[in-house]
Amino acid sequence: MTTNNDLVELKNRVIERSPAEQEFHQAVETIFDTLEPVIRKHPDYAQAKLLERICEPERQIIFRVPWVDDQGYVQINRGYRVEFNSALGPYKGGLRFHPSVTLGVVKFLGFEQIFKNSLTGLPIGGGKGGADFDPKDKSDNEIMHFCQSFMTELHRHIGEYTDVPAGDIGVGTREIGYLFGQYKRLTNRYESGVLTGKGLYWGGARVRTEATGYGTAYFVNEMLSAHGNGLDDRDVVVSGSGNVAIYAMKKIQELGGRVIACSDSSGYIHDSAGIDVELIKQIKEVERGRISEYPKRSHHNATFVPGRAVWEVPCHVALPCATQNELDAHAAKNLIKNDVIAVAEGANMPCTPEAVELFRDAGILFGPGKAANAGGVATSALEMQQNASRDSWTFEYSESRLKEIMTNIHANCYETAEEYGRPGDYISGANIAGFTRVAEAMLAFGVI
Ligand SMILES: NC(=O)C1=CN([C@@H]2O[C@H](COP(=O)(O)OP(=O)(O)OC[C@H]3O[C@@H](n4cnc5c(N)ncnc54)[C@H](O)[C@@H]3O)[C@@H](O)[C@H]2O)C=CC1
Numbered sequence: 001m002t003t004n005n006d007l008v009e010l011k012n013r014v015i016e017r018s019p020a021e022q023e024f025h026q027a028v029e030t031i032f033d034t035l036e037p038v039i040r041k042h043p044d045y046a047q048a049k050l051l052e053r054i055c056e057p058e059r060q061i062i063f064r065v066p067w068v069d070d071q072g073y074v075q076i077n078r079g080y081r082v083e084f085n086s087a088l089g090p091y092k093g094g095l096r097f098h099p100s101v102t103l104g105v106v107k108f109l110g111f112e113q114i115f116k117n118s119l120t121g122l123p124i125g126g127g128k129g130g131a132d133f134d135p136k137d138k139s140d141n142e143i144m145h146f147c148q149s150f151m152t153e154l155h156r157h158i159g160e161y162t163d164v165p166a167g168d169i170g171v172g173t174r175e176i177g178y179l180f181g182q183y184k185r186l187t188n189r190y191e192s193g194v195l196t197g198k199g200l201y202w203g204g205a206r207v208r209t210e211a212t213g214y215g216t217a218y219f220v221n222e223m224l225s226a227h228g229n230g231l232d233d234r235d236v237v238v239s240g241s242g243n244v245a246i247y248a249m250k251k252i253q254e255l256g257g258r259v260i261a262c263s264d265s266s267g268y269i270h271d272s273a274g275i276d277v278e279l280i281k282q283i284k285e286v287e288r289g290r291i292s293e294y295p296k297r298s299h300h301n302a303t304f305v306p307g308r309a310v311w312e313v314p315c316h317v318a319l320p321c322a323t324q325n326e327l328d329a330h331a332a333k334n335l336i337k338n339d340v341i342a343v344a345e346g347a348n349m350p351c352t353p354e355a356v357e358l359f360r361d362a363g364i365l366f367g368p369g370k371a372a373n374a375g376g377v378a379t380s381a382l383e384m385q386q387n388a389s390r391d392s393w394t395f396e397y398s399e400s401r402l403k404e405i406m407t408n409i410h411a412n413c414y415e416t417a418e419e420y421g422r423p424g425d426y427i428s429g430a431n432i433a434g435f436t437r438v439a440e441a442m443l444a445f446g447v448i
C-alpha cells in the first residue's frame with residue numbers, strides 16, 4: 001500500500017536528485033499532489049516504480065552552439081534536448097530560444113509534455129529542447145547561422161521515429177525552416193516528419209500555426225459550457241502577443257468573447273472596443289515590433305500601459321499565454337476581486353502554485369496548460385500523420401480534428417476528476433488521465 005507519506009518521501013527524493021532546477025520541482029510537485037488516488041488504486045504502478053521512472057528523463061543532451069555574429073565575433077550558447085519519455089511514441093515537444101532557458105526549464109517543459117501528449121490520445125512521447133540564445137534584435141542572418149549550428153549537433157539525436165522537435169517561444173516557421181534545411185543538408189534525406197511547424201510549401205500542416213491558441217479557446221469554451229456559462233459578451237484578457245496569444249484572441253472573438261487587453265514583456269494594451277487582432281498580427285508577426293505601436297495605429301481609443309502586468313484589467317476570463325510563472329498570487333487576488341470566472345493556461349505553467357491555490361479556493365474554473373494548450377502538439381501529431389502518408393488536409397478538416405481532440409480532452413479531464421472524487425478539478429483530471437495512459441504502456445514494456 002502506498003501512503004501519502006510514501007509519496008512525499010518519493011517526491012523529496014526526486015527533487016534532491018535534481019538540485020537547482022526550481023521549475024522542474026514545481027512541475028513535479030503538481031503531479032505528485034494529484035496522483036495519490038491513482039497510485040492507491042493501482043499497487044502495481046508503485047511496485048514497478050512508475051512514478052520514479054517517469055520523473056527520470058530517458059536521455060538528456062546538452063551541447064555547445066558556437067556561431068559568428070554580424071560583426072564577426074564568435075558567440076557561444078548552450079543547447080539542450082531532454083528526451084523524457086517514449087512510452088507512447090517518439091519524443092515530441094518544442095524548442096525554446098530564450099535567454100532564460102536552463103536545464104531546469106527544459107526539464108519542466110519536457111515533463112509537462114509527457115502528460116499533455118498522452119491526453120491528446122495520439123501516439124507521441126514527451127520531450128523538449130532549446131537554447132539560452134536571445135533572438136531579440138538579431139538579424140535574419142544571425143538567426144540562420146545560430147539555427148544551423150544548433151542543428152549540426154541536434155541532427156544526430158532526432159528522427160521521424162525517434163524524436164520530433166517543433167517550435168516554442170522564439171522558434172516559429174522561420175527558425176523551423178533554417179533547422180529543417182540544415183537537417184536535410186547534413187543527412188541527405190528529405191525526412192518531412194522529423195520536425196513539425198513547417199511552412200505549408202514544404203511539408204507543413206494547415207492549422208498548426210493557429211492550433212495552440214484555437215485549442216485554448218475551445219477548451220475554455222468547453223469548461224464554461226459544462227458549467228452553464230458561455231463566452232458570449234464576456235470580457236477576456238490575454239497575456240502575451242505571440243503565436244499562442246494571437247490565435248487564442250482570434251478564436252475567442254469568433255466564439256463570441258470580447259478580448260480587451262493583451263501584452264508583451266514591455267507592458268500591456270487596453271482596448272475596450274475589442275483588440276484588433278489583424279493589427280497585432282501585423283505588428284508582431286510581420287514587423288516583429290513592440291506592442292506599444294498598437295495605440296498609435298489603432299482606430300480605437302486604446303492605451304498602452306508600460307511595465308505593468310495585464311492582470312490588473314477586470315475581466316471574466318483570463319488566458320495567460322506568455323511564459324511560466326507570469327501570473328502570481330497578487331495577480332490572482334486581483335482577478336478574483338474583479339470577479340473572474342475562468343482561467344485557462346495557454347502557456348506552460350504560467351500560474352504560480354500560490355495563484356492556482358487561490359483560484360481553487362475561490363471556485364474559479366481552472367484549465368491547466370497540459371490540457372488547455374494541448375491543441376498545438378496534437379496538430380503537430382496530425383502534421384506527422386500527413387507527412388507519413390504524403391498527404392495534405394484542408395483547413396476545414398484539420399480544424400474539425402483539432403476541435404474534436406480538444407472536446408475529448410475536456411471530457412476526459414472532467415470525467416476523470418469526477419471518477420476520482422474531485423469534481424470540477426481539471427488539474428487532478430488532467431494529471432490522472434495523462435499519467436494513466438503512459439503508466440499502462442510503461443507497465444506493458446517491463447523494466448526499461
Ligand atoms: N507555440 C506553441 O505551439 C505552444 C506554445 N506553448 C507555450 O505558450 C507560451 C507562449 O509561446 P509562443 O506563443 O509560442 O511564444 P512566442 O515567442 O510566439 O510568444 C511569446 C510571447 O510572450 C511574451 N512574453 C514573454 N515574457 C513575457 C512576460 N514576462 N510578460 C508578458 N509577455 C511576455 C512575448 O513578448 C511574446 O509576445 C509558452 O509558455 C509556450 O511554452 C504551449 C503549447 C504549444
Ligand SMILES: O=C(O)CCC(=O)C(=O)O
Binds near residue numbers: 093095113376
Ligand atoms: O508541437 C510540438 O511538438 C510542440 C508543442 C509544445 O512545445 C508544447 O506543447 O508546449
